[in-house]
Amino acid sequence: xxxxxxxxxxxxxxxxxxxxxxxxxxxxxxxxxxxxxxxxxxxxxxxxxxxxxxxxxxxxxxxxxxxxxxxxxxxxxxxxxxxxxxxxxxxxxxxxxxxxxxxxxxxxxxxxxxxxxxxxxxxxxxxxxxxxxxxxxxxxxxxxxxxxxxxxxxxxxxxxxxxxxxxxxxxxxxxxxxxxxxxxxxxxxxxxxxxxxxxxxxxxxxxxxxxxxxxxxxxxxxxxxxxxxxxxxxxxxxxxxxxxxxxxxxxxxxxxxxxxxxxxxxxxxxxxxxxxxxxxxxxxxxxxxxxxxxxxxxxxxx
Numbered sequence: 001x002x003x004x005x006x007x008x009x010x011x012x013x014x015x016x017x018x019x020x021x022x023x024x025x026x027x028x029x030x031x032x033x034x035x036x037x038x039x040x041x042x043x044x045x046x047x048x049x050x051x052x053x054x055x056x057x058x059x060x061x062x063x064x065x066x067x068x069x070x071x072x073x074x075x076x077x078x079x080x081x082x083x084x085x086x087x088x089x090x091x092x093x094x095x096x097x098x099x100x101x102x103x104x105x106x107x108x109x110x111x112x113x114x115x116x117x118x119x120x121x122x123x124x125x126x127x128x129x130x131x132x133x134x135x136x137x138x139x140x141x142x143x144x145x146x147x148x149x150x151x152x153x154x155x156x157x158x159x160x161x162x163x164x165x166x167x168x169x170x171x172x173x174x175x176x177x178x179x180x181x182x183x184x185x186x187x188x189x190x191x192x193x194x195x196x197x198x199x200x201x202x203x204x205x206x207x208x209x210x211x212x213x214x215x216x217x218x219x220x221x222x223x224x225x226x227x228x229x230x231x232x233x234x235x236x237x238x239x240x241x242x243x244x245x246x247x248x249x250x251x252x253x254x255x256x257x258x259x260x261x262x263x264x265x266x267x268x269x270x271x272x273x274x275x276x277x278x279x280x281x282x283x284x285x286x287x288x289x290x291x292x293x294x295x296x297x298x299x300x301x302x
Contacts, residue, residue: 012275038062081122
């Protein structure tokens with residue numbers, strides 16, 4: 001049986017592992033290679049051919065868009081599916097990627113089902129899906145959350161937490177204790193006042209940022225239709241004060257706890273571990289920590 005190969009390009013090991021797990025659970029014999037950024041992917045693509053490319057947008061050295069533009073300029077590469085796996089979904093970004101020749105989008109965070117659906121769609125168009133039928137697992141595993149251009153460019157509105165929670169003293173989980181002792185370090189968790197939006201599994205949470213470091217964040221959210229799950233992939237959206245654009249920090253849920261010591265606590269604390277290695281995002285986080293204030297990118301009435 002002919003082999004079908006996929007190249008995964010992302011600077012975050014957590015995201016690469018998430019993609020590999022989803023693909024292998026559904027197509028056990030699928031050949032998978034990976035690259036940590038666009039420059040490394042360029043080297044791999046110069047010496048090998050692939051049936052599908054799954055690529056992040058924001059990466060150091062060479063972005064996903066730059067890699068796409070280079071790839072489409074290579075001979076005989078116009079028909080190879082190139083799918084962006086990204087938290088970027090602003091209209092101008094979508095248009096720019098379409099003009100460069102992107103095949104489709106998978107929105108971060110995503111579920112295994114949503115990813116597999118996009119992979120099948122891309123390979124069907126390329127005439128490669130039939131080669132995977134014998135490799136297909138009978139029961140694909142469920143995964144981690146949110147999809148496609150529609151979800152990337154919008155979402156249902158959520159209520160902002162009240163002022164009473166915003167003014168509450170900082171509460172740190174146990175894993176923040178060691179870092180708080182090293183407050184002089186740029187990576188140490190610092191108390192940061194502000195709001196953001198946490199996107200998980202098809203649901204959006206207005207959240208209050210309580211502490212922030214280059215590696216993680218502690219946020220408070222209102223209990224919604226479901227509670228965030230440990231190891232669930234997510235995106236923390238924060239407005240950049242320079243140009244009011246949105247900084248999208250990829251993360252996973254590290255810990256969940258009730259804000260109040262009662263079973264039916266309306267508010268919960270969520271510890272997020274960041275997975276991005278992008279220098280621009282790390283620089284933004286450094287400036288945000290130094291200022292001690294996170295911008296609010298949505299109004300309370302939103």
